[in-house]
Structures are given as structure tokens and as C-alpha cells.
Amino acid sequence: MSARLAGKVAFVTGVARGQGRSHAIRLAEEGADIIGVDLPRPVENMTYPLATQEDLDETVRLVEKTGRSIVVRTADVRDRPALDEAVAAGVEEFGHLDVVVANAGVCPLGQTPPNTFLDVVDVNLVGVLNTFNAAYPHLRDGASLIGIGSVAGLTPGSVDNPATGPGGAGYGFSKRAIAQLVHDFAILVASRGIRVNAVHPTNVDTDMLQNDGMYRMFRPDLESPGKEDAALAFPVLNAIPVPWVDPVDVSNAIVYLASDESRFVTGSQLKVDAGAIAKALPL
Numbered sequence: 001m002s003a004r005l006a007g008k009v010a011f012v013t014g015v016a017r018g019q020g021r022s023h024a025i026r027l028a029e030e031g032a033d034i035i036g037v038d039l040p041r042p043v044e045n046m047t048y049p050l051a052t053q054e055d056l057d058e059t060v061r062l063v064e065k066t067g068r069s070i071v072v073r074t075a076d077v078r079d080r081p082a083l084d085e086a087v088a089a090g091v092e093e094f095g096h097l098d099v100v101v102a103n104a105g106v107c108p109l110g111q112t113p114p115n116t117f118l119d120v121v122d123v124n125l126v127g128v129l130n131t132f133n134a135a136y137p138h139l140r141d142g143a144s145l146i147g148i149g150s151v152a153g154l155t156p157g158s159v160d161n162p163a164t165g166p167g168g169a170g171y172g173f174s175k176r177a178i179a180q181l182v183h184d185f186a187i188l189v190a191s192r193g194i195r196v197n198a199v200h201p202t203n204v205d206t207d208m209l210q211n212d213g214m215y216r217m218f219r220p221d222l223e224s225p226g227k228e229d230a231a232l233a234f235p236v237l238n239a240i241p242v243p244w245v246d247p248v249d250v251s252n253a254i255v256y257l258a259s260d261e262s263r264f265v266t267g268s269q270l271k272v273d274a275g276a277i278a279k280a281l282p283l
Helices: 018-029 053-065 080-094 116-138 162-192 212-218 227-237 247-258 276-280
Strands: 009-013 033-038 070-074 097-102 139-148 195-201 269-272
Touching: 009 018, 009 080, 009 116, 018 033, 018 053, 018 097, 018 247, 033 053, 033 080, 053 070, 070 080, 080 097, 080 116, 097 116, 097 247, 116 139, 116 162, 139 162, 139 247, 162 195, 162 269, 195 247, 212 227, 227 276, 247 269
Parallel strands: 009 033, 009 097, 033 070, 097 139, 139 195, 195 269
Antiparallel strands: none
């Protein structure tokens, strides 16, 4: 185990499972203490189960297993005061804040009510703004802000099309906006050495991907497709013929952007996408 982030403190949203858990663990493995939030309960208009308290407790156990500390709060990223409280509690415990990973997100696909668009934007985009806002007063010079985007935000029509419903439209819109957000905000905070970047994954092997709704989107030819059926269709997105990347593949990019190795990298759109963007769009 190295210590590329020794002495740093990282705030990660959506830590209960999936990418968020992976990010928290990898940051801790590299020496960071963690401030984490998640909302372990159902949310309206979602088409797959969200995280549970048991998931959140397991993240705490796994982070502490690395030897680092974690302060966790149950908080909805749509609730700015709750995020303010969570960050303040973590900074009181650890003394400072160096890294922010605005990871929390949802992707309910299929025929859902029209306001699902707003629900998704509220979590995926407003949640990022709330996260950055809550963290900013505590950031030291040279800090790193990271927003989790998606290839869906950089390839029009990939998820924002009629088949995916209002949730898909909201997902594509919000991820496009995250790309623009980091591009514009990076310039405004550069004088403090604060870096702002986005990471855009392709399909990631998490519960957001591995669910019945997603399987039906990719295999409409089958009445009840499963994981193995969908795995045959998922690679169509990627140049490297894999159905998905692992959460740790994204987390390794997060560690790089969180570390001083990327001290002059800002305003970037880092793709962990198995070549999906290069395949879909001309240079």
C-alpha cells in the first residue's frame, strides 16, 4: 500500500455502495481520511433498489479496515443544509478538507412519470452543486474537486432517447451539465491552485447497471433478460470489447486527480470508457 494521499481528507457522496464505496476505499488505501454521505432509503420514481443502511455500515467497515478513519452522515445530496452539517462534522473531526468527489447519482430508465426528469437532475446535478457548495468554505489551497459524469453526457442520444424515458433524459442532461460545470468553475478557482475535473465512465459494474430495467433496455428482444443476456449487448458501447469496467477502474482515476500527481490538471474531462467516446464521436 502506498501513501499518495497521506494527510489528506476526502469528502465523498454516495458512499454506501458501488462507485462511491470503491472511491472511499481507494482514497483511504492511499492514506486519506474520509467524510462520507449517502441516503440509505428508497427515493420516488426509481426503477431499481437504492442503497440500504447495511450497505452504508459495510462501507464504514471496509474503510476502517484500511486503517484510516471515516465520518459518515445520512444525508440527501438534494438537501444543502444536510450536506453543510456533514462536511462541518468531518472537518471538525479531521481539521481540514482537500478532496471532494461528487459521486452520488441515479439512473432510472423506462416509462416513468415526466417529473422523473426533474428528480434525476435534482440528484445528479443539483447534488453536485450542493456538494461543491458545502465543501468550498473548508477547502485548502490546492484542493481537488471531482465530479462524476458519464459517457452518456458526452454522446448525445446514448441514454437521452425515447426508449429510456424521462429518467434517461434527465441523466443525459445532468451529466452534460457536469462536464460544463467543471470546465467553467476550474477557471474561477485556479488562482488558489484548486483543481476541478470530471471523470466520465462507461458502464460500471454496479447496481445502477445490474438491474432488470437496464437489462430490458439493452435486450428488448427478450421478455425477461438477465445479467448474462445483457452482457452480450453492453459491449456495443465500447471500442475495447468489454461489457463494463469495474468500480476500481474509475477509483484509480479518482486517486490520480485527488493526488498531487495531477497538480496542474484542471478543467479536464477524464474518460474511463473503454474507448466509448472515441468510437462514438470524431475528434
